[in-house]
Amino acid sequence: MLNPSRVPMSSPLFENVRKIIAEVEASAPKDAEELEVFRIRFLGTKNIVKPLFAEMRNVESTDRKAYGLLLNEAKTIAESTYKKFETELQAIQHTTGPDYDLTAPAFPAKLGSRHPISIVMNQIIQIFQRIGFDVVENREIEDEWHNFTALNTPEDHPARDMTDTYYLKYDLTRMLRSQTSTVQVHEMENRQPPIRIISPGRVYRNETVSARAHCQFHQVEGLYVDENVSFADMKQVLYYFAQQLYGDDVKIRLRPSFFPFTEPSAEVDVYWGLNSDADYRMTKGTGWLEILGCGMVDPNVLQMCGIDPDRYTGFAFGMGIERQAMRKYKIEDIRMLFENDVRFLKQFTAAF
Ligand code: DAH
Numbered sequence: 001m002l003n004p005s006r007v008p009m010s011s012p013l014f015e016n017v018r019k020i021i022a023e024v025e026a027s028a029p030k031d032a033e034e035l036e037v038f039r040i041r042f043l044g045t046k047n048i049v050k051p052l053f054a055e056m057r058n059v060e061s062t063d064r065k066a067y068g069l070l071l072n073e074a075k076t077i078a079e080s081t082y083k084k085f086e087t088e089l090q091a092i093q094h095t096t097g098p099d100y101d102l103t104a105p106a107f108p109a110k111l112g113s114r115h116p117i118s119i120v121m122n123q124i125i126q127i128f129q130r131i132g133f134d135v136v137e138n139r140e141i142e143d144e145w146h147n148f149t150a151l152n153t154p155e156d157h158p159a160r161d162m163t164d165t166y167y168l169k170y171d172l173t174r175m176l177r178s179q180t181s182t183v184q185v186h187e188m189e190n191r192q193p194p195i196r197i198i199s200p201g202r203v204y205r206n207e208t209v210s211a212r213a214h215c216q217f218h219q220v221e222g223l224y225v226d227e228n229v230s231f232a233d234m235k236q237v238l239y240y241f242a243q244q245l246y247g248d249d250v251k252i253r254l255r256p257s258f259f260p261f262t263e264p265s266a267e268v269d270v271y272w273g274l275n276s277d278a279d280y281r282m283t284k285g286t287g288w289l290e291i292l293g294c295g296m297v298d299p300n301v302l303q304m305c306g307i308d309p310d311r312y313t314g315f316a317f318g319m320g321i322e323r324q325a326m327r328k329y330k331i332e333d334i335r336m337l338f339e340n341d342v343r344f345l346k347q348f349t350a351a352f
Pocket of ligand 1: 295
């Protein structure tokens, strides 16, 4: 501290410095913003002490040293006061304000995992994308035309019954789609061949929920229409698919079947084996598992959708995703796929 007795009190220049010192000592910035105002006023590049150094030449030579000392004193007081407030404010912030310790380890984050249905669905999508099928989606609330009529389903077909299909309460011409085959109709109505698509999505049926059936499930539909598309093409595409999903050495067989929208129609089985009790249960004692329905698109369907059946042919197929997932992961009750029990779901990890 400067000894005031040595400082000539009379000079107004000295008085100016003393006023600044008094102001510094009386300041009490309450927050970071006020502290910054303080810093700019007393320590910034245009601080109010600076110009007083230039007054040195107007001070009597005998008093110059004292003047210089007083100015330095002002500067030092401003600096130490600033530091003091800065530390105090930091301490306050530490106890009351947000306290972010960026070096602290993060909480162990619980990573979610993909749902088994998504895993299998993505796998199927990728297999068909590799051979040039595009993914398209369409609506879940349908009209009779897209869900039944354009798919060649007769008026008196049992699937049209309310005991099989969910109709909307206030509009009995609309329903929750019962199959993704509806997307075939939308696609063919909207564009001309070549058409090569798959369509994943949810479907709804008025089923009693049990270990093997659910009123809501997922399907993937496929459609390929062009000139000269043959049954042999279909067989080869589905064989490729089965190899990709079940392994290169997979064995498949096609069994004749019936669907209103394909002629001829078939069901595809893959050979599963018959070694354990589980194999026996899964394959109903045959060793074979049915994986999908398929067939050549009925010329009637092409016609109804605006495609010339004399010029174009096509094949279509459809499969349930839950079935594939249950097989793949040996899930014995379909309801587990819809209960969202984390203990069940966290068992599935996949890069897909
Ligand atoms: N829509 C049929 C079902 O729900 C599955 C199906 C069978 C789709 C044959 C097709 C097909 O496109 O050609 O069971």
